[in-house]
Amino acid sequence: MTQASVSSHEHALNSAPYAPLFEPISIGSLRLRNRIAMAPMTRRLTNGTVPGQAHATYYARFAQGGTGLVITEGTHIDDGHSVDADDTPALFGPEHIARWKLVTDAVHHAGGAIACQLWHTGRHGRDPIAPSAVPVKNADGTTKPVPREMTRDDMDQVRDAFAHAGTCAQHAGFDAIELHGAHGYLLESFLSPATNTRTDDYGGTLANRMRYPLEVVRTVRTAVGPSYPIIYRFSQWKIEDYAAASFANPDELGVFVCALRDAGVDILHVSTRDATAPGYPEAHPTRTLAGWSKKLSTLPTIAVGRVSVSQSMGETGAIATTDPAPAAALIRDGETDVIAVGRALIANPDWCERVRAGKWHDLKAFDKAMLKTLD
Numbered sequence: 134m135t136q137a138s139v140s141s142h143e144h145a146l147n148s149a150p151y152a153p154l155f156e157p158i159s160i161g162s163l164r165l166r167n168r169i170a171m172a173p174m175t176r177r178l179t180n181g182t183v184p185g186q187a188h189a190t191y192y193a194r195f196a197q198g199g200t201g202l203v204i205t206e207g208t209h210i211d212d213g214h215s216v217d218a219d220d221t222p223a224l225f226g227p228e229h230i231a232r233w234k235l236v237t238d239a240v241h242h243a244g245g246a247i248a249c250q251l252w253h254t255g256r257h258g259r260d261p262i263a264p265s266a267v268p269v270k271n272a273d274g275t276t277k278p279v280p281r282e283m284t285r286d287d288m289d290q291v292r293d294a295f296a297h298a299g300t301c302a303q304h305a306g307f308d309a310i311e312l313h314g315a316h317g318y319l320l321e322s323f324l325s326p327a328t329n330t331r332t333d334d335y336g337g338t339l340a341n342r343m344r345y346p347l348e349v350v351r352t353v354r355t356a357v358g359p360s361y362p363i364i365y366r367f368s369q370w371k372i373e374d375y376a377a378a379s380f381a382n383p384d385e386l387g388v389f390v391c392a393l394r395d396a397g398v399d400i401l402h403v404s405t406r407d408a409t410a411p412g413y414p415e416a417h418p419t420r421t422l423a424g425w426s427k428k429l430s431t432l433p434t435i436a437v438g439r440v441s442v443s444q445s446m447g448e449t450g451a452i453a454t455t456d457p458a459p460a461a462a463l464i465r466d467g468e469t470d471v472i473a474v475g476r477a478l479i480a481n482p483d484w485c486e487r488v489r490a491g492k493w494h495d496l497k498a499f500d501k502a503m504l505k506t507l508d
Protein backbone atom coordinates (compact mmCIF):
# COMPACT_ATOMS: atom_id res chain seq x y z
CA MET A 134 0.00 0.00 0.00
CA THR A 135 1.40 3.43 -0.90
CA GLN A 136 1.68 6.22 1.68
CA ALA A 137 -1.19 8.09 0.01
CA SER A 138 -3.52 5.12 0.13
CA VAL A 139 -2.62 4.41 3.78
CA SER A 140 -3.54 7.93 4.81
CA SER A 141 -6.77 7.96 2.83
CA HIS A 142 -7.65 4.56 4.37
CA GLU A 143 -6.93 6.00 7.85
CA HIS A 144 -9.00 9.04 7.02
CA ALA A 145 -11.94 6.82 6.07
CA LEU A 146 -11.60 4.90 9.35
CA ASN A 147 -11.30 8.06 11.43
CA SER A 148 -14.24 9.80 9.87
CA ALA A 149 -16.66 6.87 9.42
CA PRO A 150 -18.52 7.37 12.75
CA TYR A 151 -19.12 11.01 11.80
CA ALA A 152 -20.41 10.36 8.28
CA PRO A 153 -24.12 10.73 9.26
CA LEU A 154 -23.39 14.35 10.24
CA PHE A 155 -22.36 15.19 6.70
CA GLU A 156 -25.38 13.97 4.75
CA PRO A 157 -27.28 16.87 3.16
CA ILE A 158 -30.95 17.27 4.03
CA SER A 159 -33.89 19.30 2.71
CA ILE A 160 -36.76 20.21 4.99
CA GLY A 161 -39.32 22.02 2.90
CA SER A 162 -37.55 24.98 1.35
CA LEU A 163 -34.65 24.71 3.80
CA ARG A 164 -31.70 22.99 2.15
CA LEU A 165 -28.83 22.12 4.46
CA ARG A 166 -25.49 20.85 3.24
CA ASN A 167 -25.10 18.78 6.41
CA ARG A 168 -26.81 17.96 9.71
CA ILE A 169 -24.92 20.43 11.88
CA ALA A 170 -26.55 23.57 13.26
CA MET A 171 -25.03 26.29 15.36
CA ALA A 172 -27.11 26.52 18.55
CA PRO A 173 -28.50 30.00 19.27
CA MET A 174 -26.16 31.77 21.68
CA THR A 175 -26.69 35.21 23.16
CA ARG A 176 -23.48 37.20 23.02
CA ARG A 177 -24.52 40.59 24.45
CA LEU A 178 -22.10 42.34 22.10
CA THR A 179 -24.48 44.44 20.02
CA ASN A 180 -24.06 48.20 20.05
CA GLY A 181 -27.70 49.02 20.86
CA THR A 182 -30.10 46.61 19.17
CA VAL A 183 -28.62 46.68 15.68
CA PRO A 184 -26.02 44.10 14.65
CA GLY A 185 -22.85 45.42 13.01
CA GLN A 186 -20.26 44.26 10.50
CA ALA A 187 -18.61 42.33 13.34
CA HIS A 188 -21.73 40.16 13.53
CA ALA A 189 -21.58 39.44 9.79
CA THR A 190 -17.96 38.38 10.15
CA TYR A 191 -18.73 36.38 13.29
CA TYR A 192 -21.68 34.40 11.88
CA ALA A 193 -19.98 33.89 8.49
CA ARG A 194 -17.01 32.30 10.30
CA PHE A 195 -19.19 29.33 11.33
CA ALA A 196 -20.51 28.89 7.80
CA GLN A 197 -16.93 29.06 6.47
CA GLY A 198 -16.08 26.31 8.94
CA GLY A 199 -18.76 24.09 7.38
CA THR A 200 -21.81 24.59 9.65
CA GLY A 201 -24.94 23.75 7.68
CA LEU A 202 -27.41 25.93 9.60
CA VAL A 203 -26.46 28.95 11.67
CA ILE A 204 -29.12 29.91 14.23
CA THR A 205 -28.64 33.42 15.55
CA GLU A 206 -28.52 34.49 19.14
CA GLY A 207 -31.91 35.31 20.70
CA THR A 208 -33.21 38.40 18.87
CA HIS A 209 -35.86 40.65 20.40
CA ILE A 210 -39.22 41.32 18.86
CA ASP A 211 -40.85 44.74 19.03
CA ASP A 212 -41.93 44.79 22.67
CA GLY A 213 -40.18 46.89 25.29
CA HIS A 214 -40.85 44.25 27.93
CA SER A 215 -38.88 41.65 25.99
CA VAL A 216 -35.50 43.16 26.65
CA ASP A 217 -33.23 42.00 29.46
CA ALA A 218 -30.07 43.92 28.46
CA ASP A 219 -29.03 46.85 26.25
CA ASP A 220 -26.61 44.97 24.08
CA THR A 221 -28.80 42.27 22.53
CA PRO A 222 -30.04 42.48 18.95
CA ALA A 223 -33.59 43.02 17.73
CA LEU A 224 -35.46 42.63 14.47
CA PHE A 225 -38.36 44.95 13.75
CA GLY A 226 -37.31 48.19 12.00
CA PRO A 227 -35.75 49.03 8.62
CA GLU A 228 -32.29 49.45 10.14
CA HIS A 229 -32.48 46.03 11.79
CA ILE A 230 -33.48 44.49 8.47
CA ALA A 231 -30.68 46.23 6.56
CA ARG A 232 -28.02 45.18 9.09
CA TRP A 233 -29.24 41.62 9.46
CA LYS A 234 -29.15 41.45 5.64
CA LEU A 235 -25.38 41.94 5.86
CA VAL A 236 -25.25 38.94 8.18
CA THR A 237 -27.46 36.67 6.05
CA ASP A 238 -25.54 37.62 2.87
CA ALA A 239 -22.23 36.79 4.54
CA VAL A 240 -23.48 33.39 5.75
CA HIS A 241 -24.99 32.56 2.35
CA HIS A 242 -21.77 33.59 0.62
CA ALA A 243 -19.98 31.04 2.80
CA GLY A 244 -22.42 28.28 1.78
CA GLY A 245 -24.50 28.16 4.96
CA ALA A 246 -28.17 28.65 5.74
CA ILE A 247 -29.26 30.95 8.57
CA ALA A 248 -32.29 31.15 10.85
CA CYS A 249 -33.13 34.01 13.21
CA GLN A 250 -34.15 33.08 16.75
CA LEU A 251 -37.03 35.34 17.85
CA TRP A 252 -37.13 35.95 21.57
CA HIS A 253 -39.24 37.48 24.32
CA THR A 254 -37.62 37.15 27.72
CA GLY A 255 -40.91 37.37 29.68
CA ARG A 256 -40.27 37.12 33.41
CA HIS A 257 -36.51 37.49 32.80
CA GLY A 258 -36.96 40.96 31.27
CA ARG A 259 -35.96 44.23 32.92
CA ASP A 260 -39.55 45.45 33.00
CA PRO A 261 -41.10 42.01 32.96
CA ILE A 262 -44.48 40.80 31.83
CA ALA A 263 -45.50 37.16 32.11
CA PRO A 264 -48.57 34.92 32.22
CA SER A 265 -48.70 35.45 36.00
CA ALA A 266 -47.04 37.65 38.60
CA VAL A 267 -44.54 34.96 39.61
CA PRO A 268 -40.98 36.30 39.83
CA VAL A 269 -37.84 34.37 38.90
CA LYS A 270 -36.00 32.99 41.92
CA ASN A 271 -32.27 33.18 41.28
CA ALA A 272 -29.95 30.39 42.39
CA ASP A 273 -28.52 32.68 45.12
CA GLY A 274 -31.96 33.03 46.76
CA THR A 275 -32.68 36.54 45.44
CA THR A 276 -35.63 37.22 43.16
CA LYS A 277 -36.00 39.24 39.96
CA PRO A 278 -38.68 41.97 39.75
CA VAL A 279 -42.25 40.68 40.00
CA PRO A 280 -43.65 40.53 36.44
CA ARG A 281 -46.92 42.19 35.56
CA GLU A 282 -49.58 39.65 34.59
CA MET A 283 -50.23 39.98 30.86
CA THR A 284 -53.56 41.41 29.78
CA ARG A 285 -55.32 40.37 26.59
CA ASP A 286 -53.89 43.52 24.97
CA ASP A 287 -50.36 42.52 26.00
CA MET A 288 -50.91 39.08 24.56
CA ASP A 289 -52.15 40.50 21.25
CA GLN A 290 -49.28 42.99 21.05
CA VAL A 291 -46.59 40.36 21.72
CA ARG A 292 -48.20 37.80 19.39
CA ASP A 293 -48.32 40.38 16.58
CA ALA A 294 -44.75 41.47 17.32
CA PHE A 295 -43.59 37.87 16.82
CA ALA A 296 -45.44 37.81 13.49
CA HIS A 297 -43.94 41.15 12.42
CA ALA A 298 -40.45 39.94 13.30
CA GLY A 299 -41.12 36.86 11.16
CA THR A 300 -41.84 38.97 8.09
CA CYS A 301 -38.81 41.17 8.86
CA ALA A 302 -36.70 37.99 8.92
CA GLN A 303 -37.94 37.19 5.42
CA HIS A 304 -36.97 40.69 4.23
CA ALA A 305 -33.58 40.34 5.87
CA GLY A 306 -32.84 37.18 3.89
CA PHE A 307 -33.11 34.58 6.66
CA ASP A 308 -33.85 31.06 5.43
CA ALA A 309 -36.03 30.29 8.46
CA ILE A 310 -37.11 31.62 11.84
CA GLU A 311 -36.90 29.93 15.19
CA LEU A 312 -39.43 30.81 17.90
CA HIS A 313 -37.74 30.71 21.30
CA GLY A 314 -40.17 28.66 23.33
CA ALA A 315 -37.56 27.31 25.74
CA HIS A 316 -35.56 27.88 28.93
CA GLY A 317 -38.17 29.70 31.04
CA TYR A 318 -38.65 32.71 28.78
CA LEU A 319 -42.07 34.07 27.82
CA LEU A 320 -43.54 31.30 25.67
CA GLU A 321 -42.21 28.52 27.90
CA SER A 322 -43.52 30.22 31.03
CA PHE A 323 -47.07 29.79 29.73
CA LEU A 324 -46.58 26.01 29.66
CA SER A 325 -45.44 25.53 33.23
CA PRO A 326 -48.09 25.46 35.99
CA ALA A 327 -45.44 26.88 38.35
CA THR A 328 -45.20 30.10 36.34
CA ASN A 329 -48.65 30.14 34.80
CA THR A 330 -51.30 30.33 37.53
CA ARG A 331 -53.92 32.02 35.35
CA THR A 332 -57.55 31.20 35.88
CA ASP A 333 -58.71 32.24 32.39
CA ASP A 334 -58.55 30.22 29.15
CA TYR A 335 -54.73 30.43 29.20
CA GLY A 336 -54.08 28.67 32.51
CA GLY A 337 -54.99 25.44 34.27
CA THR A 338 -55.15 22.44 31.94
CA LEU A 339 -52.34 21.62 29.52
CA ALA A 340 -54.67 22.56 26.65
CA ASN A 341 -55.11 26.02 28.20
CA ARG A 342 -51.42 26.47 29.03
CA MET A 343 -50.45 25.64 25.42
CA ARG A 344 -53.05 28.01 24.00
CA TYR A 345 -50.94 31.17 23.86
CA PRO A 346 -47.77 29.66 22.35
CA LEU A 347 -49.99 28.01 19.73
CA GLU A 348 -51.76 31.31 18.99
CA VAL A 349 -48.33 32.86 18.43
CA VAL A 350 -47.33 30.05 16.05
CA ARG A 351 -50.56 30.34 14.06
CA THR A 352 -50.26 34.12 13.75
CA VAL A 353 -46.63 33.87 12.68
CA ARG A 354 -47.55 31.17 10.14
CA THR A 355 -50.24 33.38 8.62
CA ALA A 356 -47.80 36.31 8.43
CA VAL A 357 -44.89 34.44 6.80
CA GLY A 358 -46.99 32.33 4.43
CA PRO A 359 -47.38 28.59 4.06
CA SER A 360 -43.88 27.61 2.94
CA TYR A 361 -41.47 29.66 5.08
CA PRO A 362 -39.76 27.31 7.55
CA ILE A 363 -40.68 27.80 11.21
CA ILE A 364 -38.56 26.09 13.87
CA TYR A 365 -39.92 25.93 17.43
CA ARG A 366 -37.45 25.51 20.28
CA PHE A 367 -38.66 24.00 23.55
CA SER A 368 -36.66 22.58 26.42
CA GLN A 369 -36.32 20.27 29.32
CA TRP A 370 -34.41 22.82 31.43
CA LYS A 371 -34.79 26.43 32.45
CA ILE A 372 -32.26 29.14 33.12
CA GLU A 373 -33.45 29.24 36.74
CA ASP A 374 -33.97 25.49 37.17
CA TYR A 375 -31.79 23.06 35.28
CA ALA A 376 -33.89 20.09 36.46
CA ALA A 377 -37.18 21.48 35.14
CA ALA A 378 -39.18 19.30 32.75
CA SER A 379 -42.02 20.91 30.83
CA PHE A 380 -43.69 17.61 30.00
CA ALA A 381 -43.98 14.93 32.66
CA ASN A 382 -44.43 12.02 30.26
CA PRO A 383 -44.53 11.13 26.55
CA ASP A 384 -48.32 11.60 26.43
CA GLU A 385 -48.05 15.26 27.45
CA LEU A 386 -45.12 15.78 25.11
CA GLY A 387 -47.12 14.20 22.30
CA VAL A 388 -50.07 16.53 22.82
CA PHE A 389 -47.77 19.55 22.62
CA VAL A 390 -45.62 18.56 19.64
CA CYS A 391 -48.63 17.45 17.58
CA ALA A 392 -50.36 20.75 18.38
CA LEU A 393 -47.23 22.66 17.29
CA ARG A 394 -47.21 20.70 14.04
CA ASP A 395 -50.88 21.40 13.43
CA ALA A 396 -50.38 25.11 14.18
CA GLY A 397 -47.74 25.36 11.45
CA VAL A 398 -44.34 24.43 12.91
CA ASP A 399 -42.00 22.61 10.49
CA ILE A 400 -39.08 21.65 12.71
CA LEU A 401 -38.82 20.98 16.45
CA HIS A 402 -35.64 22.13 18.19
CA VAL A 403 -35.49 20.01 21.32
CA SER A 404 -33.24 21.61 23.90
CA THR A 405 -31.92 19.22 26.53
CA ARG A 406 -28.80 19.30 28.68
CA ASP A 407 -27.60 16.06 27.09
CA ALA A 408 -28.86 15.25 23.61
CA THR A 409 -28.00 11.55 24.03
CA ALA A 410 -29.82 11.01 27.36
CA PRO A 411 -33.11 9.09 27.39
CA GLY A 412 -36.08 11.49 27.57
CA TYR A 413 -38.31 9.19 29.63
CA PRO A 414 -36.18 6.26 30.84
CA GLU A 415 -39.17 4.67 32.54
CA ALA A 416 -40.96 4.49 29.17
CA HIS A 417 -37.99 3.59 26.95
CA PRO A 418 -34.37 2.96 27.98
CA THR A 419 -32.66 4.89 25.18
CA ARG A 420 -35.11 7.08 23.25
CA THR A 421 -34.05 10.70 23.56
CA LEU A 422 -36.42 13.65 23.96
CA ALA A 423 -35.77 14.52 20.31
CA GLY A 424 -36.48 10.90 19.41
CA TRP A 425 -39.79 10.99 21.27
CA SER A 426 -40.68 14.35 19.71
CA LYS A 427 -39.92 13.08 16.21
CA LYS A 428 -41.79 9.82 16.70
CA LEU A 429 -44.87 11.45 18.21
CA SER A 430 -45.16 14.39 15.80
CA THR A 431 -43.45 12.94 12.68
CA LEU A 432 -41.74 16.34 12.35
CA PRO A 433 -38.00 16.63 11.72
CA THR A 434 -35.99 17.55 14.80
CA ILE A 435 -32.85 19.33 15.89
CA ALA A 436 -31.29 17.83 19.04
CA VAL A 437 -28.96 19.85 21.25
CA GLY A 438 -27.07 19.47 24.49
CA ARG A 439 -23.51 18.64 25.47
CA VAL A 440 -22.34 17.70 21.99
CA SER A 441 -18.56 17.34 22.11
CA VAL A 442 -18.24 19.08 25.50
CA SER A 443 -17.85 17.30 28.85
CA GLN A 444 -20.24 19.43 30.94
CA SER A 445 -23.98 19.95 30.57
CA MET A 446 -25.43 23.45 30.89
CA GLY A 447 -25.36 24.42 34.55
CA GLU A 448 -22.55 22.01 35.50
CA THR A 449 -19.49 23.68 36.92
CA GLY A 450 -15.82 22.94 36.36
CA ALA A 451 -13.46 23.04 33.41
CA ILE A 452 -15.03 21.94 30.15
CA ALA A 453 -13.12 19.34 28.17
CA THR A 454 -13.65 18.35 24.56
CA THR A 455 -15.34 15.02 23.89
CA ASP A 456 -15.93 12.71 20.94
CA PRO A 457 -19.01 13.75 18.90
CA ALA A 458 -19.56 10.16 17.69
CA PRO A 459 -22.58 9.63 20.02
CA ALA A 460 -24.23 12.71 18.48
CA ALA A 461 -23.60 11.38 14.97
CA ALA A 462 -25.12 8.06 16.09
CA LEU A 463 -28.34 9.90 17.00
CA ILE A 464 -28.76 10.76 13.33
CA ARG A 465 -27.76 7.27 12.18
CA ASP A 466 -30.30 5.74 14.60
CA GLY A 467 -33.16 8.02 13.51
CA GLU A 468 -33.35 9.86 16.86
CA THR A 469 -32.91 13.24 15.17
CA ASP A 470 -32.32 14.81 11.78
CA VAL A 471 -29.95 17.61 12.79
CA ILE A 472 -27.77 18.22 15.82
CA ALA A 473 -26.99 21.67 17.16
CA VAL A 474 -23.61 22.46 18.65
CA GLY A 475 -23.20 25.32 21.09
CA ARG A 476 -20.11 25.87 23.19
CA ALA A 477 -17.88 23.58 21.13
CA LEU A 478 -18.58 25.72 18.06
CA ILE A 479 -17.72 28.95 19.86
CA ALA A 480 -14.37 27.36 20.70
CA ASN A 481 -14.00 25.89 17.21
CA PRO A 482 -15.73 27.74 14.37
CA ASP A 483 -14.18 25.05 12.13
CA TRP A 484 -15.71 22.23 14.25
CA CYS A 485 -17.34 20.64 11.18
CA GLU A 486 -14.16 20.50 9.14
CA ARG A 487 -12.16 19.02 12.01
CA VAL A 488 -14.77 16.41 12.81
CA ARG A 489 -15.22 15.54 9.16
CA ALA A 490 -11.49 14.84 9.04
CA GLY A 491 -11.82 12.59 12.10
CA LYS A 492 -9.72 15.00 14.18
CA TRP A 493 -11.93 15.81 17.15
CA HIS A 494 -8.90 15.34 19.42
CA ASP A 495 -7.57 18.59 17.98
CA LEU A 496 -10.66 20.59 19.02
CA LYS A 497 -10.03 23.44 21.46
CA ALA A 498 -11.79 23.26 24.82
CA PHE A 499 -14.49 25.89 25.47
CA ASP A 500 -13.72 28.55 28.03
CA LYS A 501 -16.11 31.29 29.23
CA ALA A 502 -13.46 33.89 28.40
CA MET A 503 -14.17 33.15 24.72
CA LEU A 504 -17.51 34.92 25.13
CA LYS A 505 -15.90 38.32 25.74
CA THR A 506 -15.54 39.20 22.04
CA LEU A 507 -16.91 38.14 18.67
CA ASP A 508 -13.37 37.45 17.36
Ligand SMILES: Cc1cc2nc3c(=O)[nH]c(=O)nc-3n(C[C@H](O)[C@H](O)[C@H](O)COP(=O)(O)O)c2cc1C
Pocket residue numbers: 172173174175176206207250313315316366404437438439440442444445446473474475476477504
Ligand atom coordinates in the same frame (compact mmCIF):
# COMPACT_ATOMS: atom_id res chain seq x y z
C1 LIG B 1 -23.28 31.77 26.04
C2 LIG B 1 -24.56 31.05 25.75
C3 LIG B 1 -25.66 31.78 25.30
C4 LIG B 1 -26.87 31.13 25.01
N1 LIG B 1 -27.92 31.85 24.50
C5 LIG B 1 -29.04 31.21 24.06
C6 LIG B 1 -30.05 31.90 23.35
O1 LIG B 1 -29.96 33.10 23.05
N2 LIG B 1 -31.15 31.20 22.97
C7 LIG B 1 -31.30 29.86 23.27
O2 LIG B 1 -32.32 29.26 22.92
N3 LIG B 1 -30.32 29.18 23.91
C8 LIG B 1 -29.20 29.81 24.29
N4 LIG B 1 -28.18 29.09 24.86
C9 LIG B 1 -28.29 27.63 24.95
C10 LIG B 1 -27.63 26.98 23.72
O3 LIG B 1 -28.39 27.24 22.56
C11 LIG B 1 -27.50 25.45 23.87
O4 LIG B 1 -28.78 24.91 24.05
C12 LIG B 1 -26.61 25.09 25.05
O5 LIG B 1 -25.38 25.80 24.97
C13 LIG B 1 -26.31 23.59 25.08
O6 LIG B 1 -25.55 23.23 23.94
P1 LIG B 1 -23.97 22.86 24.12
O7 LIG B 1 -23.92 21.86 25.24
O8 LIG B 1 -23.60 22.32 22.78
O9 LIG B 1 -23.26 24.13 24.49
C14 LIG B 1 -26.98 29.72 25.20
C15 LIG B 1 -25.86 29.01 25.67
C16 LIG B 1 -24.68 29.65 25.92
C17 LIG B 1 -23.49 28.83 26.38
